[in-house]
Amino acid sequence: MIRADRAISWALPSRIPILNAPESARPFTPEPLPATALKGVGPKLAERLRRLGLCTAADVLLHLPLRYQDRTRLTPIGQLQAGDEAQIEAKVVGSEITARGRRFLLCHLVDGSGVLTLRFIHFSPGQQQLLGQTGARLRCFGEVRQGYNGLEMIHPECQRISPDDPPAPAYLTPTYPTTAGLQQFTLRGLAEQALEQLETAALLPELLPAELRTRLRLTPIAEAVRLLHQPPAATTLAELAGGRHPAQRRLAFEELLAHQLSLRRLRQRMKQQTAPRLTGDGELTGRFLERLPFSLTAAQQRVFTEIAVDLAQPRPMLRLLQGDVGSGKTVIAALAALQAVETGAQAALMAPTELLAEQHYRNFQNWLGELGVEVAWLTGRLTGKARRTLLERLAAGDIQLAVGTHALFQEQVAFAELALAIIDEQHRFGVHQRLALREKGRHSGSRPHQLIMTATPIPRTLAMSAYADLDTSVIDELPPGRQPVKTVALPDSRRDEVAARIRQSCQTGRQAYWVCPLIEESETLQCQAAVATAERLSEILPELRIGLVHGRLPAATKETVMATFKAGQLDLLVATTVIEVGVDVPNASLMIIENAERLGLAQLHQLRGRVGRGAIESSCVLLYRPPLSQVAHTRLAALRECHDGFEIAHRDLELRGPGEVLGARQSGEQTLRVADLLRDQDLLPIARHAADELLRDHPDCIEPLIRRWIGVGARYGEV
Ligand code: ADP
Numbered sequence: 001m002i003r004a005d006r007a008i009s010w011a012l013p014s015r016i017p018i019l020n021a022p023e024s025a026r027p028f029t030p031e032p033l034p035a036t037a038l039k040g041v042g043p044k045l046a047e048r049l050r051r052l053g054l055c056t057a058a059d060v061l062l063h064l065p066l067r068y069q070d071r072t073r074l075t076p077i078g079q080l081q082a083g084d085e086a087q088i089e090a091k092v093v094g095s096e097i098t099a100r101g102r103r104f105l106l107c108h109l110v111d112g113s114g115v116l117t118l119r120f121i122h123f124s125p126g127q128q129q130l131l132g133q134t135g136a137r138l139r140c141f142g143e144v145r146q147g148y149n150g151l152e153m154i155h156p157e158c159q160r161i162s163p164d165d166p167p168a169p170a171y172l173t174p175t176y177p178t179t180a181g182l183q184q185f186t187l188r189g190l191a192e193q194a195l196e197q198l199e200t201a202a203l204l205p206e207l208l209p210a211e212l213r214t215r216l217r218l219t220p221i222a223e224a225v226r227l228l229h230q231p232p233a234a235t236t237l238a239e240l241a242g243g244r245h246p247a248q249r250r251l252a253f254e255e256l257l258a259h260q261l262s263l264r265r266l267r268q269r270m271k272q273q274t275a276p277r278l279t280g281d282g283e284l285t286g287r288f289l290e291r292l293p294f295s296l297t298a299a300q301q302r303v304f305t306e307i308a309v310d311l312a313q314p315r316p317m318l319r320l321l322q323g324d325v326g327s328g329k330t331v332i333a334a335l336a337a338l339q340a341v342e343t344g345a346q347a348a349l350m351a352p353t354e355l356l357a358e359q360h361y362r363n364f365q366n367w368l369g370e371l372g373v374e375v376a377w378l379t380g381r382l383t384g385k386a387r388r389t390l391l392e393r394l395a396a397g398d399i400q401l402a403v404g405t406h407a408l409f410q411e412q413v414a415f416a417e418l419a420l421a422i423i424d425e426q427h428r429f430g431v432h433q434r435l436a437l438r439e440k441g442r443h444s445g446s447r448p449h450q451l452i453m454t455a456t457p458i459p460r461t462l463a464m465s466a467y468a469d470l471d472t473s474v475i476d477e478l479p480p481g482r483q484p485v486k487t488v489a490l491p492d493s494r495r496d497e498v499a500a501r502i503r504q505s506c507q508t509g510r511q512a513y514w515v516c517p518l519i520e521e522s523e524t525l526q527c528q529a530a531v532a533t534a535e536r537l538s539e540i541l542p543e544l545r546i547g548l549v550h551g552r553l554p555a556a557t558k559e560t561v562m563a564t565f566k567a568g569q570l571d572l573l574v575a576t577t578v579i580e581v582g583v584d585v586p587n588a589s590l591m592i593i594e595n596a597e598r599l600g601l602a603q604l605h606q607l608r609g610r611v612g613r614g615a616i617e618s619s620c621v622l623l624y625r626p627p628l629s630q631v632a633h634t635r636l637a638a639l640r641e642c643h644d645g646f647e648i649a650h651r652d653l654e655l656r657g658p659g660e661v662l663g664a665r666q667s668g669e670q671t672l673r674v675a676d677l678l679r680d681q682d683l684l685p686i687a688r689h690a691a692d693e694l695l696r697d698h699p700d701c702i703e704p705l706i707r708r709w710i711g712v713g714a715r716y717g718e719v
């Protein structure tokens, strides 16, 4: 029977908005001035600005330059050197369009110290006219190159100067990040306009309490913004380029603070929700533990206690479970699910890929089926009547645990009484997708508890920023008897040796993986590479039973191959990176990864985590195609030396940057505007601390800060 009050619809909005937004402005902040209030911003320009995320005049001010050009000085032509970016002022002494070969517009200039040629490959009649006026004075900015007949500038920016024009600008000239159809001078003009109105229209009122600003010695916001758009000529370009200027730090700090506040507020609101109290009697969990062939590690026990306590509360649990590859998170998921089932409610488990969803399904079916728990697999292959029946049983509460991919749960799936949502391998989902999942059931009175599991340990500072809304549990111990996977890197010219090694290992009854990662843009080509590799290996190793899985195989075939491998009826599995996460075959003890130099550190660590899952000594061979780039070399060396997921995550962060580590880049979502999580790491604990203070002592600041930095368009996390 469907109990309407607990029936939860799992519909996701088609576009996931960014974090959350306030419901109304505080009295002391004026309505933000829309960008269209700036002179010259019509509907077309407004649309282009919107593409850059600029909706208000304040947004224009927070859109900071990427870099600066020094046009405050004029360089005499005689002092120019090839390679300089420079500004000159000189007189036109002649111009011509070259007649032979390619058509160029050339213009010759003199300034008393030397001669310079301007060269244009494309030119308009207007330019031709401007440059053709012998005697005219031009101011040009561009890069100096060595031409056939002396120094040249190719396609410089040129401006005609009359004697009473103002001298060169007193400020460094900003270059902004832009989008198609939006010129630098338009952005410069808008920033100038907004700066003029900065105080009069109170575009960026100071929102931080004076006491905090004094204590942290923060530059006033208006001063910071003014400096960054119009740096005085004396400002050190290097400091600006490094992002370490006090003005930049001030804005980065405020932005990080706003994100902290937004996540924390989201958390507060979630915590005000009610959730079903899952106070199981321990009957099922007890029987489950008895049947397990091993006992929980101390870390698993501790983590499960933390979760069990949360689940028994009438408020939704929001917990991130971190644990390195192979640390045994699945057992914890099963225990949490059983606690829901014991209480008569339902649980759902979401995995990032079909393959992983299937493996979880089989695992749970195996473990929990015997205990009389109804487990269902929501697969994409299920259609028509079978699918309808399954959904009906889910809505009626006949199914106690549903397993599927994230995509499947996006569709309309109704539960009778969903009490716990478990999300596996969170790193595959973007930060904001995670928040979106929380929206499930916003129309019902009660929310499910959430357990999010990830094998990508997130460095502490990052975790504080991106997961400020979650409690964290860490499994910091591997099951006993695990040995580090011996890792070597070999040039792929030594494939024969590797084949011999596979033969040897499989003769002792062990199994092996051969991974062909993405080296082509297209999945089809990637699959073809895997097919070819499998064929070649069959020729070299005719005595081995070799299987193949890749993304293009029909799901049923994939499953059969995986099941056969798992049952020990295949010796070697050739695979694309579909096996990257979660696949668990403890008897596999050797992994070969081709083109290892193309993969990221975290991905390599994930792949390698497919072996070394039992007590057998395992190894991993990283095949690369020489020559190795410096970064690739560093990566492979790090993997050889290092077996701890946290350490690897830290190095990965340094090599790749936080956007990718957190998965935001993959999902193409808005990241930070000014702050850079890596560069500004030291600001994170300070922002976190300041967030505590504001929440406690200055709650009025919170709304306007979030509104300033995170925007008003989205309505995320509202309850
Ligand atoms: P992950 O954390 O990467 O998801 P899994 O949950 O897949 O790891 O567990 C990896 C392997 O370790 C599995 O084969 C699992 O059965 C086994 N395992 C989990 N916990 C223990 C334990 N306490 N003792 C021994 N083996 C364990």
Ligand code: MG
Pocket (backbone or CB within 6 Å): 329, 330, 424, 582
């Ligand atoms: Mg797992």
